[in-house]
Amino acid sequence: MILKGRPISKGKGRGEVLLLDETFSFLGGVDPRTGELSSTTGLLGANLKDRVFAFRMGKGSTVGSYTLLQLKKEGNLPAAIINNRAETIVATGAVMASVPMVDSIDLALLHPGDEVAVDGEAGTVDLFNVKESRVVTSVLTNQGRILALKRSEKVSSCQNMWAGVSGYIEPGETPLQTAMKEVEEETSVHGCRPIRQADPILVRQSDMVWVIHPFLMECPTESITIDWEHTEYRWISPSQVDEHVTVPGFRRVLRSLGL
Amino acid sequence: MHLTLDEESTLAGERGHGPQRAMELLVALGRIYDAERLAPITSAHLSGVSYKTIGDGGLDFLEEMSADAKVCVPTTLNPAGMDLERWREMGVDQAFARKQTSIINAYGRMGVQTNCTCTPYITGNAPRLGETVAWAESSALSYVNSVMGARTNREGGPGALAAAILGKTPLYGLHMEENRRATVVIEAEISDDITDFSLLGHAVGQKIGAAVPYFRGIRPDCNGLKTMAAAMAAAGSVAMFHVEGLTPEAGRQQLGGLERIQMGKGDIKRAKDSLTTGKDPDLIALGCPHLSQMEMKMLASLLDGKKKRSDAPEVWFCTSRTVRAWCPKESQVLERFGKVVCDTCMIVAPIEGNHKCTATNSAKACTYLPSLCSQKVVCGSYAELLERIA
Numbered sequence: 047m048i049l050k051g052r053p054i055s056k057g058k059g060r061g062e063v064l065l066l067d068e069t070f071s072f073l074g075g076v077d078p079r080t081g082e083l084s085s086t087t088g089l090l091g092a093n094l095k096d097r098v099f100a101f102r103m104g105k106g107s108t109v110g111s112y113t114l115l116q117l118k119k120e121g122n123l124p125a126a127i128i129n130n131r132a133e134t135i136v137a138t139g140a141v142m143a144s145v146p147m148v149d150s151i152d153l154a155l156l157h158p159g160d161e162v163a164v165d166g167e168a169g170t171v172d173l174f175n176v177k178e179s180r181v182v183t184s185v186l187t188n189q190g191r192i193l194a195l196k197r198s199e200k201v202s203s204c205q206n207m208w209a210g211v212s213g214y215i216e217p218g219e220t221p222l223q224t225a226m227k228e229v230e231e232e233t234s235v236h237g238c239r240p241i242r243q244a245d246p247i248l249v250r251q252s253d254m255v256w257v258i259h260p261f262l263m264e265c266p267t268e269s270i271t272i273d274w275e276h277t278e279y280r281w282i283s284p285s286q287v288d289e290h291v292t293v294p295g296f297r298r299v300l301r302s303l304g305l
Numbered sequence: 306m307h308l309t310l311d312e313e314s315t316l317a318g319e320r321g322h323g324p325q326r327a328m329e330l331l332v333a334l335g336r337i338y339d340a341e342r343l344a345p346i347t348s349a350h351l352s353g354v355s356y357k358t359i360g361d362g363g364l365d366f367l368e369e370m371s372a373d374a375k376v377c378v379p380t381t382l383n384p385a386g387m388d389l390e391r392w393r394e395m396g397v398d399q400a401f402a403r404k405q406t407s408i409i410n411a412y413g414r415m416g417v418q419t420n421c422t423c424t425p426y427i428t429g430n431a432p433r434l435g436e437t438v439a440w441a442e443s444s445a446l447s448y449v450n451s452v453m454g455a456r457t458n459r460e461g462g463p464g465a466l467a468a469a470i471l472g473k474t475p476l477y478g479l480h481m482e483e484n485r486r487a488t489v490v491i492e493a494e495i496s497d498d499i500t501d502f503s504l505l506g507h508a509v510g511q512k513i514g515a516a517v518p519y520f521r522g523i524r525p526d527c528n529g530l531k532t533m534a535a536a537m538a539a540a541g542s543v544a545m546f547h548v549e550g551l552t553p554e555a556g557r558q559q560l561g562g563l564e565r566i567q568m569g570k571g572d573i574k575r576a577k578d579s580l581t582t583g584k585d586p587d588l589i590a591l592g593c594p595h596l597s598q599m600e601m602k603m604l605a606s607l608l609d610g611k612k613k614r615s616d617a618p619e620v621w622f623c624t625s626r627t628v629r630a631w632c633p634k635e636s637q638v639l640e641r642f643g644k645v646v647c648d649t650c651m652i653v654a655p656i657e658g659n660h661k662c663t664a665t666n667s668a669k670a671c672t673y674l675p676s677l678c679s680q681k682v683v684c685g686s687y688a689e690l691l692e693r694i695a
Contacts, residue, residue: 054333078362108441108461112353115362132337138463141330142366149337 047178047255049155049248052132053169055140055147059126060163063156064089064097071106072113072139081122095121098162100128100153104136114139126164128156128171155250173255180257182225183299184211186238186265188281192305193265194290195232196278208290210299211263221259229263233270238263244302249295260299306335306475307342315471323374327467334464335475344437344476348379349469350425351417352441353462355386355653356404358677364404366463367411375416376469381425382417383442383462384595384623385409386655389421389648396659417469421648422625424531424595426453429627434553437480439468443544444535444594444669450545452530454553456480459544479545487519487547487558493568494522499529500666500686504576505568506533507668510540511576512566519547519558528600535594536668580671583681586664589643589690590651592623593667598631604687605635611695613642619660620694623650642694652677664690 066089076083081095094117104110114136117123127140132149140147146166156162156173163172186193194208213228215221222240229238242262249256272279282290284305287297308316316332318325331343353359359367386405387397397405413419422428423442432438432455440446440457441464449455458478460468468474478484491509495501502525509518518537525533525548537543547555591604601624620643629636629647636645651663651670657679664683665671674680685693 052336054336056329108352109358111461111463112359112363112366115366116360117362119360119362119365132333134334134337134459134461134464137333137337138330138461141326141333142463143362147333 047173047176049151049171049173051128051148051150051169051171053166054129054132054137054149055127055145056166057144057146058163058165059098059146061096061098061125061161063158063160063162064092064094064099064124065153065156065158066099066101067153068101069103069105070101071104072110072136073107076113076117078113078116078120078122081117081120094124096125098126098128098164099124100151100156102130102153104129104133106135108135110135111139111142114143114145118143126166128153128164152248155248155255157250176253176255178255178257180215180259181212182215182221182228182259182261183209183296184225184229184261184263185300185303185305186211186229186233186263188265188268191281191283193233193270194280194282194287195272195276197293198275198277201275204293206291207293209293209296212293215259222261225259225261225263232273232275234273235265235267235270237266242303244299247295247298247302249298251294256295258295258299260302262303262305306332306340308332312343321373323370323372324470326370327374327470330464330467331471331473331475335477338475338477340475340477342476343471343473344480345472346378346439346468346474347436348430348432348438349376349465350381350383350430350440350442350445351412351462351465351469352383353466354383354408354412354421355649356401356408357386357653357655359408361404364408364411367408370466371411371414374470377472378469379430380417380469381430382412382419382421384423384649384653385421386653387649388646391644391646394644395646395654397655401655415470420626422595422627423650424597424625427597427628428625437474439465439474441465443538443542444531447534447538447544447546448531450479450485451534451547451552452527456485459542485545485554486517487560487563488516489513489518490560490563490565491518491520491568492522492565493520495568495570495573497524498686499532501573502529503532503536503666503668504573506536507540507580507672508568508572508576510537510543513541513543515542517545517547518543519549519555519560519563521549523548524551528597531594531597532667532669536672539669539672576668577684580668580682580684582675583662583683586662586683586693587618588621588651588656588660588663589618589693590621590623590663590665590670591687591690592621593650593652593665593670595650596622596624596628598628601628601632601635601639605632605638607687607691608642608695609638613695614693617642617694619643621646621651656680664693666690
């Protein structure tokens with residue numbers, strides 16, 4: 047699985063992910079003589095040397111740029127830096143110390159200990175041991191309510207959780223083709239009309255990243271017939287979603303569709 | 306970000322390693338902040354000079370850059386960690402002095418003017434209304450944005466150096482008219498004491514963070530503006546402000562619908578009390594930002610003819626070498642009470658080796674002295690501090 051972000055500082059770096067889901071100041075946040083993170087972080091004693099250091103965003107004094115140069119001098123640089131959002135201090139330090147750096151990466155897609163390769167020119171993060179699974183999720187709507195389906199025990203993932211109409215995108219299919227096909231198969235309704243499509247949503251689950259293509263479909267009828275993949279269905283208002291145990295990323299799918 | 310063919314070739318390393326590294330830095334910053342292109346600059350001012358702050362890593366970087374890079378616009382330098390001539394009198398050790406000299410020499414090799422001051426706009430690097438520049442040093446860049454009407458972002462030292470080498474800066478942020486507009490109105494009722502302007506800046510910076518304030522009800526002179534800009538940038542991260550009837554872009558601000566904040570004498574007193582953490586200063590340090598010619602004259606006239614108190618602590622009057630040269634008589638008077646220290650200040654010099662408690666009239670210095678110099682702090686007006694001296 048290759049994640050696409052923005053290139054910030056050139057070069058390639060590979061290593062194990064050190065994940066700090068916080069903003070971070072290099073000044074005071076790390077001891078340049080050892081590479082160990084300080085008690086101002088949630089990872090006291092963790093060492094960033096040769097790791098791919100992933101944190102949300104830089105903060106604090108501009109002197110932090112020079113801390114990266116001090117880490118370089120001491121031989122304790124990280125192999126690469128990943129940020130959710132880059133800012134001046136860390137980006138400056140990364141360029142000066144020649145640390146490959148990429149931003150615009152959703153940190154929720156990384157797990158501590160993942161072996162990854164960062165390409166600071168392409169702006170990519172390669173998660174070697176993580177597979178990508180491309181799926182669609184269609185939310186059917188009828189008179190302001192949406193269709194929630196409970197997944198059966200015969201499906202391969204997320205059993206007994208509530209979801210939209212979902213399915214794997216087969217080779218050669220466009221997401222929309224998959225979405226139309228799955229709606230007919232799983233609800234037996236003909237004539238659903240796609241009214242909205244959102245950008246794919248990425249969800250990490252153990253060694254898998256789901257790439258979910260969201261669709262909003264207008265359904266001409268309330269009466270549907272489910273197949274073996276589901277055991278139950280309900281037409282609910284979007285506010286009732288929270289009362290159900292839903293598949294990972296389902297709320298983000300709804301948000302992306304404006305629900 | 307769009308790059309010209311020439312810029313692309315610099316990025317590819319065709320002009321050498323230093324310019325390539327500089328271009329990488331500008332491209333990274335431009336990308337982060339969605340700049341459309343690079344724009345030419347007319348001057349630069351660099352921070353990252355004191356060995357105390359940039360360390361051996363910073364020195365290595367400057368040595369590397371100075372191998373084949375030169376600045377191509379007038380470029381000035383922030384204070385260093387010591388008076389470059391009288392460092393022994395300041396209690397700076399030889400190892401520090403050697404490293405500090407290497408840093409200054411590296412900047413010098415790149416064509417940077419090595420007159421180290423945080424007020425270069427007083428001593429010759431004075432951008433004009435509407436000019437695009439790349440300045441570091443939060444107090445100076447806020448002053449040139451707000452008081453002189455030039456345009457700069459809040460650069461870090463390396464970003465400003467990269468801009469100086471290439472003569473360009475990515476166009477975003479405070480280079481754009483829409484980001485220079487007032488976002489909050491400050492209605493202030495305070496005295497005309499210069500320290501009160503500093504404390505007002507502190508209180509406002511703490512309250513508004515990174516906004517663009519529009520001040521009403523105050524009329525600071527350029528010394529008041531200088532210390533207010535410094536305090537606001539240190540307490541918040543204000544890089545641009547307007548003062549009604551005074552600063553060049555104040556007249557075109559639309560104030561309708563903006564939040565209004567009242568600031569009075571109570572706020573000034575609270576700021577002063579909160580910054581004071583010590584009692585018995587062993588150092589009194591004036592000149593953050595560096596003393597102007599006018600301030601040197603004022604201090605000398607207040608002290609002239611007086612007798613130094615026997616229990617007076619060490620006193621530093623921090624200024625630029627240029628202003629000192631402009632004020633030979635005043636410097637003579639001040640030297641009877643303390644040292645007229647050039648090229649440095651109480652924040653970037655390693656004072657923690659010799660001092661425990663510092664008194665000053667600058668809210669900016671009060672903000673940084675505890676964390677950067679391990680000092681207890683006494684915040685006082687010029688009048689209060691001079692009483693401790695004579």
